[in-house]
Amino acid sequence: MLSLAIPSPRLDRWAIGLSGLCLVHCLGTTIVLALLASAGGAFGAPIIHEVGLSLAMLLGTISLGKGIFEHGYTLPAQVGGLGLGIMAGALTLPHDGGEALYTVIGVAILALGHRLNFIAAE
Secondary structure, eight states: OOOOSSOHHHHHHHHHHHHHHHHHHHHHHHHHHHHOHHHHHHHTOHHHHHHHHHHHHHHHHHHHHHHHHHHOOOHHHHHHHHHHHHHHHHTTSOTTTHHHHHHHHHHHHHHHHHHHHHHHHO
16 A cells, blocks of 8 residues: 655644645735735736645645545545535635635635544544
C-alpha cells in the first residue's frame, strides 16, 4: 500500500492553515472590495479561487483519505468532502458577495473535517 512520509496530523495542520488563509482571503477580499472597488479586483480574480480550490481538494484528498486508512473513521472525510463540495459550488456563483459567503461556509466545514481527522488520529 502507498504510504506518504508526512504524518496525517501534520497534513491536517497544513490543511487547517490553508483553510484559515482561504478564510482571511475571502473576508479580506470582501472588505477590500467594499472599501476600494478598483483595488479589490486583483484579489477577486477567478484564478485565485480556482488555484485555491485545487490546492484544498488535493490536500484534503490526501490528508482525509490517509486518515481513513490510518484510523478507520470516514466521518472526517465525509464532513471535509461536504465542505469541498460547497466551495466548488461557490465557484459557479456570481461575485456579488454570495459567492464569498458560501466559500466561507465551505471552508469552515472543511476545517471541521480536518479537525475531526486530527482528533481521530490522536
